[in-house]
Amino acid sequence: MSSYIDTVHPEQHAPYLDIPDDVIEYLHYLDFVKLRSPRTVNGYYLDLRGFFRYMMKQWQRVSQDAAPESIDLTHITTKDIASIQKRDIFSYLDYARSSNNGPRARARKLSALKGFFGYMYTQVGKISQNPTENVNLGAPKKALPKYLTETESLDLLKNIQSDFYERDFCIITLFLNCGMRLAELVGIDLGDFRDDTIRITGKGGKERIVYLNDACKQALEYYQKARAGLPNLTDKNALFVSKRTGKRLTARRVEQIVARCLQSAGLSGRGFSPHKLRHTAATLMYQGGVDMLALKEILGHESVSTTQIYTHINQQQLRAAVQSSPLAKQQYIQESSPQKTVDEDEDATENNTE
Numbered sequence: 001m002s003s004y005i006d007t008v009h010p011e012q013h014a015p016y017l018d019i020p021d022d023v024i025e026y027l028h029y030l031d032f033v034k035l036r037s038p039r040t041v042n043g044y045y046l047d048l049r050g051f052f053r054y055m056m057k058q059w060q061r062v063s064q065d066a067a068p069e070s071i072d073l074t075h076i077t078t079k080d081i082a083s084i085q086k087r088d089i090f091s092y093l094d095y096a097r098s099s100n101n102g103p104r105a106r107a108r109k110l111s112a113l114k115g116f117f118g119y120m121y122t123q124v125g126k127i128s129q130n131p132t133e134n135v136n137l138g139a140p141k142k143a144l145p146k147y148l149t150e151t152e153s154l155d156l157l158k159n160i161q162s163d164f165y166e167r168d169f170c171i172i173t174l175f176l177n178c179g180m181r182l183a184e185l186v187g188i189d190l191g192d193f194r195d196d197t198i199r200i201t202g203k204g205g206k207e208r209i210v211y212l213n214d215a216c217k218q219a220l221e222y223y224q225k226a227r228a229g230l231p232n233l234t235d236k237n238a239l240f241v242s243k244r245t246g247k248r249l250t251a252r253r254v255e256q257i258v259a260r261c262l263q264s265a266g267l268s269g270r271g272f273s274p275h276k277l278r279h280t281a282a283t284l285m286y287q288g289g290v291d292m293l294a295l296k297e298i299l300g301h302e303s304v305s306t307t308q309i310y311t312h313i314n315q316q317q318l319r320a321a322v323q324s325s326p327l328a329k330q331q332y333i334q335e336s337s338p339q340k341t342v343d344e345d346e347d348a349t350e351n352n353t354e
Contacts, residue, residue, distance in 0.1 A: 016045070020076040022126065023048050026119050037204040039183075047112035052076055054092050055084065081120065082127040089113060089131050107137050146271055147280040148176075159265035164243040168257050170223035171240060175258070175274060177216050179281035179299050182274040186251050188239040193220075202300040210298055 016024045027045055030036040036044075053071045056062050059080070062071050092113075096106050114132045121130040148156065153176050162168040174185060184200045192199040196217065197209050212220070227233070230246055238248035249257075255274060262268045282299055290298075 017074075019045065019049050019073050020052060020081070021074075022076075022078055022081055022120065023052070023073075023116065025124075026116050029119060029123070030115075035204065039203070043108065044112045044115065047109045048116055049073065051092055051109070051113060054095060055080075055088065058088065058091070078126050084117075084131050086131045086133075086135065089135055093135075093137070103137070110135065110137055146276050147283045148267070148272065148276070150284060152265075152267060153280060153284070156261060156265045156267060160261050161264040162257070162260070164226070166219075166223040166226040167240060167243070168261060170219040171254060171257060172261055172277070173215055173219040175277035176281050176284075177213055178210050179278050179285070180210070181278060181300075182251050182254060184300075185274075186240065186249060186254060189237045190239055191237065192239075200300065206300065208297065208300050 016027065023045075026048075027041055030041050030044060031038075050068075052073045053068050056071050056073065056076075057064055057066070089110075093106055093110060096109055101109070110132070114135070117127070117130045117132045120127045157169070157172060157176070160169050160172060171185065174180060178198070178200075180200055181202065184202055187201055188198065196212050198212055199207055200210055201207050227241065230241070230243065232246040233241065234246035235241055235248040240249045240254070241247060242249060242253070258272075258274050258277065259268065262272050278299070282295060285298070286295060
């Protein structure tokens with residue numbers, strides 16, 4: 001099965017062997033012409049493969065109970081693709097919903113279909129109509145990012161248990177202070193550091209410079225001393241390496257390290273992950289007064305609209321805003337004596353009239 005991704009060398013990909021030729025050409029178009037990131041291309045590959053597996057059952061070319069991985073898509077022709085109607089798109093989206101795909105997953109699948117059929121219709125003219133035209137889903141609700149509080153973050157740092165303490169402490173420190181993505185951290189090389197900055201390669205190979213605070217610089221200093229003493233350092237350029245093999249840590253291994261650290265700090269089972277540590281860094285920086293434009297650059301977001309989600313989670317600022325009211329310290333006023341209200345008098349008058 002062809003699938004990404006090697007997070008260290010994301011440009012590497014096995015040949016596409018299980019999808020229609022037109023889809024292969026489209027993925028190459030995304031890769032070489034549109035310069036989409038490997039993760040984006042792989043996401044489109046998976047979503048389009050799922051769609052055409054569904055269509056094979058709709059076309060009754062395989063049994064309804066056929067295992068997805070057993071369905072051969074390589075014989076799907078351009079003529080087959082041109083026969084797909086808007087009702088097929090709606091039917092597939094309904095099927096996706098019944099298969100427990102949430103709003104965000106369905107929106108992503110529709111985006112992949114729109115991209116592919118738009119390419120087939122507009123770019124290469126292989127179909128006479130675009131079945132995804134004017135097909136839209138309601139905007140999915142934006143979930144507030146989950147994050148650790150300042151106290152929980154300190155607990156995490158204070159309770160790291162590891163056979164390579166310097167490395168794992170440094171990993172957690174960079175996550176909590178720099179807000180980098182998992183793939184970004186795994187890909188860091190020793191040559192990416194200069195003075196008090198680090199060059200990070202983000203989505204789509206885009207680079208950004210992130211400044212290191214004192215906590216990061218100290219953690220890196222202790223770790224690099226320990227790293228230099230490893231007897232079998234294989235990947236000499238990689239920052240984070242395995243103590244046993246000397247090779248660059250994989251993304252999966254870092255996930256396991258973070259999970260173990262969370263467990264030792266009593267923070268496991270709450271959905272925290274390396275990406276949640278990125279949210280934590282962003283949230284704490286925003287609560288500390290970092291403005292949106294600066295936070296956008298630190299996180300490597302394309303648009304400030306992506307960063308603005310952090311404006312909804314600054315509970316400290318919301319609490320301070322309410323407390324800033326000039327009436328915030330007004331004490332409860334005890335009523336001195338019962339008095340009739342106008343309404344009570346009116347009620348009495350109406351009763352007498354009756």
